[in-house]
Amino acid sequence: MLTSTEKSVLGQITIAHSWPLIEEFSTIVREHPDECNRAAESIAARLRKLGVPVTVHEMNLRLSLPGKSGVILDGKEFRAKTPALSRAAPDGIEAELIYVPSRKDSLKLYSVDPRDMFEASFVDAGGPARIKGRIVVTEGLSNPGKLNLFEQWGAAGAIVVNPGVDIHWGSCSTIWGSPDLDNMQRRPRISAAIVNNPDGQPIIAAARAGRRARFYTHLEERWWASKLPEVRIPGTSEPDKFVLLHGHYDSWDTGVSDNATGDACMLEVARALWDNRKHLRRGVRVCWWPGHSSGRYGGSAWYVDRFWLDLDENCVAHTNCDSPGCRDANTYRDIRMHAECADFAVATIRDLTGQVASTRRPNRSSDYSFNNVGVSGFFMGTSMMSLERRKELGYYEISGSGGNISWHTEHDRNMEWADRDVLLRDQKLYALAVMRAANAEILPFDWRASVAPMVETIRGYAAQAKAHFDLSPAVAAAESMAGRVAAFQAAVAAGKVTASAANEAIQGLARVLIPLDFTVEPRTRHDPAYVTPSVPALAAAVNIAHMDTDTVPYAQNSLLRGQNRVIAACRDAERIVDRAMG
Numbered sequence: 302m303l304t305s306t307e308k309s310v311l312g313q314i315t316i317a318h319s320w321p322l323i324e325e326f327s328t329i330v331r332e333h334p335d336e337c338n339r340a341a342e343s344i345a346a347r348l349r350k351l352g353v354p355v356t357v358h359e360m361n362l363r364l365s366l367p368g369k370s371g372v373i374l375d376g377k378e379f380r381a382k383t384p385a386l387s388r389a390a391p392d393g394i395e396a397e398l399i400y401v402p403s404r405k406d407s408l409k410l411y412s413v414d415p416r417d418m419f420e421a422s423f424v425d426a427g428g429p430a431r432i433k434g435r436i437v438v439t440e441g442l443s444n445p446g447k448l449n450l451f452e453q454w455g456a457a458g459a460i461v462v463n464p465g466v467d468i469h470w471g472s473c474s475t476i477w478g479s480p481d482l483d484n485m486q487r488r489p490r491i492s493a494a495i496v497n498n499p500d501g502q503p504i505i506a507a508a509r510a511g512r513r514a515r516f517y518t519h520l521e522e523r524w525w526a527s528k529l530p531e532v533r534i535p536g537t538s539e540p541d542k543f544v545l546l547h548g549h550y551d552s553w554d555t556g557v558s559d560n561a562t563g564d565a566c567m568l569e570v571a572r573a574l575w576d577n578r579k580h581l582r583r584g585v586r587v588c589w590w591p592g593h594s595s596g597r598y599g600g601s602a603w604y605v606d607r608f609w610l611d612l613d614e615n616c617v618a619h620t621n622c623d624s625p626g627c628r629d630a631n632t633y634r635d636i637r638m639h640a641e642c643a644d645f646a647v648a649t650i651r652d653l654t655g656q657v658a659s660t661r662r663p664n665r666s667s668d669y670s671f672n673n674v675g676v677s678g679f680f681m682g683t684s685m686m687s688l689e690r691r692k693e694l695g696y697y698e699i700s701g702s703g704g705n706i707s708w709h710t711e712h713d714r715n716m717e718w719a720d721r722d723v724l725l726r727d728q729k730l731y732a733l734a735v736m737r738a739a740n741a742e743i744l745p746f747d748w749r750a751s752v753a754p755m756v757e758t759i760r761g762y763a764a765q766a767k768a769h770f771d772l773s774p775a776v777a778a779a780e781s782m783a784g785r786v787a788a789f790q791a792a793v794a795a796g797k798v799t800a801s802a803a804n805e806a807i808q809g810l811a812r813v814l815i816p817l818d819f820t821v822e823p824r825t826r827h828d829p830a831y832v833t834p835s836v837p838a839l840a841a842a843v844n845i846a847h848m849d850t851d852t853v854p855y856a857q858n859s860l861l862r863g864q865n866r867v868i869a870a871c872r873d874a875e876r877i878v879d880r881a882m883g
């Protein structure tokens with residue numbers, strides 16, 4: 302059900318201001334910082350013209366711009382791209398090829414050691430003995446974890462074969478945001494070329510035969526002055542608190558569907574909510590990020606670092622706007638978000654569209670730079686084409702651009718990938734969800750939904766580690782915490798907790814439980830840019846049963862420390878809800 306205020310605000314949402322931004326961006330290749338900064342100024346100028354105050358932050362980001370690259374086999378050159386942040390090989394690398402097929406069911410196994418995790422995604426990768434000094438040929442999209450594994454095994458380089466006729470741009474650093482002294486050692490030292498599937502076949506055949514090939518890549522990597530437009534809309538009764546709506550404005554090529562449509566969507570939501578700010582209890586901030594593609598989420602990571610204390614104190618939720626408004630994207634399925642937000646998001650989608658949405662756990666992408674701080678996030682993306690439509694079009698799975706395979710290719714300059722009706726609906730969805738999160742007297746997030754799977758995960762770890770380590774204290778702490786959280790949410794639902802106490806606790810749980818469930822690094826840092834298993838502090842339990850006896854004591858040590866972290870966090874969470882319940 303929509304309230305009359307919601308109906309009134311949604312009635313003001315239009316594509317009159319947003320569509321022209323997509324048209325303009327379809328002509329600007331937003332890769333080079335000079336072009337990106339021009340795009341940022343265009344966003345700011347449009348906002349000012351609409352009467353919306355905007356601040357353009359300036360910062361230096363470490364960015365990497367891929368240039369020309371190619372693979373040479375039997376004197377024939379195949380077109381290639383190179384992933385951002387990989388090592389440039391302008392003089393070329395020549396070596397024997399080795400084929401390492403990717404598994405279709407990759408990444409099922411999790412591990413504290415990402416090398417194990419990515420090794421599991423190949424059929425017989427074989428380790429350094431096979432890989433060292435050779436050029437690895439494998440299928441997939443340029444995956445930082447896999448390329449990092451090949452680098453550690455001493456590969457001379459890698460050739461990645463994409464699934465279709467297009468070559469998708471990508472990035473290959475495991476460092477989230479611009480590096481610092483503590484993680485710059487992880488900067489990729491491997492060179493890689495990406496080819497399309499038809500060209501990949503003769504290269505795979507040559508690799509099977511153990512033949513040689515050569516590839517070259519050009520990249521320009523350095524610190525670049527970048528711009529980040531931000532709108533701050535004040536709230537009326539909780540002026541310091543805010544909901545953060547964000548998305549990237551740099552793109553591969555002109556990125557119509559990734560992410561000009563998102564930039565346009567945020568422009569319209571910013572306009573509509575600014576005009577209706579008297580209806581906002583809490584504030585709303587809208588940020589357009591630079592450095593998403595070429596700097597591995599550099600813009601959003603910078604914003605977290607720059608405003609960390611403010612985010613920690615005041616950010617009640619965030620939502621990422623990436624690739625809304627795309628052609629054929631008429632369903633809301635498997636939207637990634639934190640589980641405590643799922644009921645809220647599903648209800649919002651239902652109230653607006655009548656559709657029943659499904660949700661799933663966020664992966665490590667899409668400017669979700671807020672897990673270490675611990676901020677609840679709803680929406681990584683939103684609308685996608687249906688599986689039936691995907692099949693009809695013969696597309697493979699793509700996580701952006703509404704499922705259109707123009708994603709991260711030069712085809713994404715075509716306006717046909719954006720759809721006026723879908724954009725209008727998605728603009729309304731973001732406006733409604735942000736407005737509701739900003740206006741709910743009590744924050745609309747239910748921690749039972751996040752805590753239940755965490756308890757299950759910890760029980761699973763305990764069962765796997767059983768022969769080598771006793772995790773029953775962690776299980777007991779998690780079960781106790783889940784019980785207190787359930788009591789808290791029931792008390793909130795029964796109106797027995799004041800709104801201010803409930804909100805403090807709901808936000809407080811995010812600061813404790815999201816880091817516990819999603820991160821390894823401290824709260825003021827950024828976790829690496831690869832998928833982390835749930836409750837990573839205890840993930841050594843997954844592998845301990847298969848370890849050789851020399852390694853087991855190290856894993857036991859990890860679990861001893863991890864268990865302390867889990868129990869301490871569960872106690873913190875209990876204290877938070879107990880305080881709220883008086």
Ligand SMILES: [Zn+2]
Nearest residue numbers: 559560623701
């Ligand atoms: Zn995107």
